[in-house]
Amino acid sequence: MMAEEKQQAYVTVAGGYSPEVVELKQGVPATITFNRTSSQGCLDVVHSKDLGFETELPLGEEQTVTVPTDQAGEFTFSCGMDMFSGKIVVR
Ligand SMILES: [Cu+2]
Numbered sequence: 001m002m003a004e005e006k007q008q009a010y011v012t013v014a015g016g017y018s019p020e021v022v023e024l025k026q027g028v029p030a031t032i033t034f035n036r037t038s039s040q041g042c043l044d045v046v047h048s049k050d051l052g053f054e055t056e057l058p059l060g061e062e063q064t065v066t067v068p069t070d071q072a073g074e075f076t077f078s079c080g081m082d083m084f085s086g087k088i089v090v091r
Contacts, residue, residue, distance in 0.1 A: 006030070007069075013046070013057055014038035017077075017086035024090045026072045032088075033064045045080030051088065053077075 007028050012018045013036040024030045034046055036057040046065075047054035053065040069090050078085035 008033065010035070011086065012037055013043045015040040015043070016084050020086045022086065022088045024067065024069050024088060026069050026090050028069055030067045030069045031064050032067055033062050035062045036060070041079070041084060042081055043079045043084060046077055047080065048075060048077035048088070050075035051077070 005028050007024055007030045009022045009024065009030065009032045011022065011032055011034050013034055015038055022032060034057055036043060036059055039059055044057055045054065046057055051067055053067065055063045055065055057063055067088060072091050075088045076085050077088060
C-alpha cells in the first residue's frame with residue numbers, strides 16, 4: 001500500500017443523500033465532502049454517532065469530514081433529527 005493513498009467521497013444533499021451508500025476501503029484514510037444544494041428538508045446538519053462526526057451544512061458550501069476506516073462494517077449517517085439517513089460501508 002502506498003503511504004500517500006487516500007480516498008475521497010462526495011455526497012450531494014438535496015432532500016436526501018445522493019448517493020445514499022458510500023463505500024470505502026478499510027485502512028485507507030478517507031474524507032467525505034457533503035454539498036447541500038437544496039434547502040428542502042431538515043438536512044442542515046449531518047452527523048454520525050457510529051463514526052463520530054457532526055457538521056453543519058450551509059447551503060451551497062462544501063463541508064469535508066474525516067471518516068475513520070480502521071474498522072470494517074456498515075455505519076449510518078443522518079440529518080440532525082435522524083429523519084434522513086445514509087450508509088457508509090467500510091470493507
Ligand atoms: Cu432531518
